[in-house]
Every structure is written in structure tokens, then in C-alpha cells.
Amino acid sequence: MQDQLQQVMALQQMNDLATAQYVVTKIIKANDNQTWYKVGDRKILMSCKATLTAGIDLSAITPKNVQIDDKNINLQLPHAKLISINIKPEDVEEVYETEAPFRDPFTSEERNALAIQAETQIKNSVDSLGILETGEKNATLFISNFLTRLGYQKVMIHFD
Amino acid sequence: MKLLPSFKDIFKPAPITIDSTPILVKEINNLSQLITITAYSEIVVDSVKPFKVPVFPGVSIPIHSFDDEIVLIGKGKVLAGVDLGKLQEKDIYTNDDSVSVTLPKAEILQVITNPSDFETFNEKGNWNDNEVIAVKVKLRDKMIADAMKQNILPKAAAIANVMMENFLRSVGFKKVTVQ
Numbered sequence: 001m002q003d004q005l006q007q008v009m010a011l012q013q014m015n016d017l018a019t020a021q022y023v024v025t026k027i028i029k030a031n032d033n034q035t036w037y038k039v040g041d042r043k044i045l046m047s048c049k050a051t052l053t054a055g056i057d058l059s060a061i062t063p064k065n066v067q068i069d070d071k072n073i074n075l076q077l078p079h080a081k082l083i084s085i086n087i088k089p090e091d092v093e094e095v096y097e098t099e100a101p102f103r104d105p106f107t108s109e110e111r112n113a114l115a116i117q118a119e120t121q122i123k124n125s126v127d128s129l130g131i132l133e134t135g136e137k138n139a140t141l142f143i144s145n146f147l148t149r150l151g152y153q154k155v156m157i158h159f160d
Numbered sequence: 161m162k163l164l165p166s167f168k169d170i171f172k173p174a175p176i177t178i179d180s181t182p183i184l185v186k187e188i189n190n191l192s193q194l195i196t197i198t199a200y201s202e203i204v205v206d207s208v209k210p211f212k213v214p215v216f217p218g219v220s221i222p223i224h225s226f227d228d229e230i231v232l233i234g235k236g237k238v239l240a241g242v243d244l245g246k247l248q249e250k251d252i253y254t255n256d257d258s259v260s261v262t263l264p265k266a267e268i269l270q271v272i273t274n275p276s277d278f279e280t281f282n283e284k285g286n287w288n289d290n291e292v293i294a295v296k297v298k299l300r301d302k303m304i305a306d307a308m309k310q311n312i313l314p315k316a317a318a319i320a321n322v323m324m325e326n327f328l329r330s331v332g333f334k335k336v337t338v339q
Contacts, residue, residue, distance in 0.1 A: 009199055009200065009201050009202075009306055009307070009310060010199070010200045011197060011198070011199050011200075011310060011312070011315065012197070012198045012200065013196065013197055013319055014195050014196055014197060014198055014239070014241075015196070015323055016194075016195040017192070017193070017194055017195075017244075018191045018192075018193040018194075018195055018269070019190065019191055019192060020188070020189070020190065020191060021187075021188070021189040021190075021191050022185055022187070022188055022189075023185070023186045023187035023188075023189075024183050024184060024185050024186060025183070025184050025186050026181055026182070026183050026184070027181045028178050028181070029178060029179040029181055030176050030177065030178045030179070031176075032176045034174035034175075034176075038173070049186075053191070053270070055191070055193075055195075058194070058323060058327060059323075061327060061330050062330060063329075063330050065330075066330050066331055066332070068331070068332045073331060073332070075331070083195065084237075084239065084270060084272055085272075085274065086270055086271075086272045086274065087274045087275055088273070088300075089273060089292075089293045089296035089297055089300065090293050090297065092275065093289065094289040105286070107280075107283055107287070108230065108280060108283055108287045108289075108292040109280035109283055110176065111289070111292075112275050112278055112280065112292075113176070114176065114178050115275035116275045116276045117177065117178045118178060118275070119274055119275050119276050120276075121178075121180065121183070122183055125183050129183070129185060134188065138190050138191070138192075141190075142192045142244070146244075146247075147331060149249075149252050150252065150254055150259060150328075150331070150333075151254050152331075
């Protein structure tokens, strides 16, 4: 195979502390039998693995969100957010495909379109997976430990 | 009001919709990564499988009009920053209102090329799953190489230093050194 590559690039600053990562899997199942003039079915099964990362925006921590009383500190953090969803090309695998004699196999574009639907379903499930709660719990743990190492004796963290 | 579908709509293929299958959590990992910079890329990959007709044993003639070709447009993100999980006891020093922190080296933390980041501009011939994955992986490697050429790691380290400095000042330290 011969390849040609062209690229455009832009850089953007971020201020996120990633604290939780969930690896999830999903089976992609589709049956192409709804087009009336096409004779015979096509079916495909694929597996998909996604890595979700959640954390907090550290830029939201300013002196007004911090109250210090000698060795005690009270910190108000922003709620956790989904930082990224990452489905690597090699993490979407075709497991099974079958087509009737008069049908063409699924093209790579069609397979990718099915994977996009799976990506959307995974994105929409973020609230039910509990990753944001885990992100906040881990952020509390990490920042508490860090501030304790810096000399604070009592660290109170809450999310707003 | 349209009572009858147009001729074009009659022969429009029905969309293929995936079933709603469960999403299973396989792993939960704790992280403490400071993500400080994202490089956005858009890359066009054009891959060709040459079509050759064997004329003698070991000799074949290429016929380019029968070549298999795929052209993908891929957008992606390279996230860089520092892994604060690698901070050690010796990296933090405090004395009253002074603090000194030595951050771990900046690194590429994630490279994101999701299915929705790819557009198939042209597809001719048969491209199986593994061949398409190989093209996409090549595109991802190019994204990382380009991000490195843009000095993403020194930039990520510089932003991490400023972020840590701001955080330490916010939590009450007056003299702050971050390196």
C-alpha cells in the first residue's frame, strides 16, 4: 500500500486534572434488511472498546474558592466533567459478517458509520456509568493528599 | 403538502441502525494527570493497493485503473501534560509560606481518533477491517509525529508549571518555585 499524508494543526491550552478512567465495551449489532428493493439481508457484528476519562477543570480554582485558617483549608471545586472518549481504530473489530448472494459486503464507510452510532450511544451513557462521581471522589482524594503533603492538617473539599 | 414520496426518496436506501446493546464497564482506573495542551490535527490519507497482472512467473504489469484506493479524512486530538501520579516525596519541599515542586516530565497522555473523526472521501475496491485499521493507525502515528514537531511537550511542560504555580498561590503559598 502507498500512502500520502497532509495535515493541518492547531494547539489549544487546557487546564484539566484527569482523575478517573473507565474502559467500557459494547457489541455493535446491525441488520440491513429495511430497503425494499434490495433482495436479501446483510448482518454484521462488531465489538467496540472505549476509554472514557473524567476529571475537573483546575482553572476554576482561584483564591475566592479557597478559605485558609492556619493549617486548615477549605476548597471549592467545580463538578467533574467528561474530558474525553477515546475509541482507538484497533479497538473496533469486526467479529462476524454475512450477506445474501445479491448483496455487497459492508464497506469500510458503512462499518465506520455503525461505529459512530456506538460512539454516540456510549457518550449518552456517561451519566449512568458513574464516571463523573468517581472523578469527583478521586479528585478529592488526590488533592487532599497533595495538600496534606504541602503541610495542611485538615482539608475540606466540596463541589459546586 | 406532499402526499407521495418523490422518486428519489423511493430509491433511497433505508438507514442502518445498530441495536441498543448494553455497555459493560471492564476496568476502572484512578488517574492524576494534568492535561495542559491539546493539538488538533486534520490529516488526509490516501492509500492504494496496486492491481497487477502476472505475465510471467515473477513478472507482473501494473494496471492503475484497477487499483483499489481509499481516501480518509481524519481529525484527531493529541493530549499532553504531566502525570502527577509520578510525583515523589522528594519532589515537594515546603517551608512556612514557601514551596518548591519539581514536576514529572511532560508526556503525550492520549491520542484520540474516534470513529466520528473519520470521513471516507473515496473508497474503491475491497478494504477489509485490518487494512483500514492499518491506514487509521498510520494516520494516528503521523498526528503524534506532527505534534512532537510542534514542540508539544515543552509547551505542555511550560503550561503545567504555570498551572501548578497558580494552584499553589491559590492555596496560600507566597513564594512558589515550580520546575
